[in-house]
Amino acid sequence: MVILEPGALAKLCDIEGAMTMWVTNQCITFDNPRTRKNKYVFEMQWMRRYGKKGKDRFYFECGRRCPNGEGTVTCITTSASKIHRLIKRILGK
Secondary structure, X not given: OEEEOOOXXXXXXXXXXXXXXXXXXXXXXXXXXXXXXXXXXXXXXXXXXEEEEOOOEEEEXXXXXXXXXXXEEEEEOOXXXXXXXXXXXXXXX
């Protein structure tokens, strides 16, 4: 479970507030935790950069390949370091 910070890209993708986040080799998916319905999928190939802000924030920036445009999505979670390491391993950067 993550909390998405309000932001332009998050709003366009309708993924604000509490979400369930899934990370696979191909994408990051956000689901509505109550309905378990998929809200948005970010392909790994859309990512321009990613990182951590402090202990509890993970962010990723999408480039223009993202259908909703460029922007940054920031997630508040106690698992920020684990998510960062996982994506680093997946992307090999």
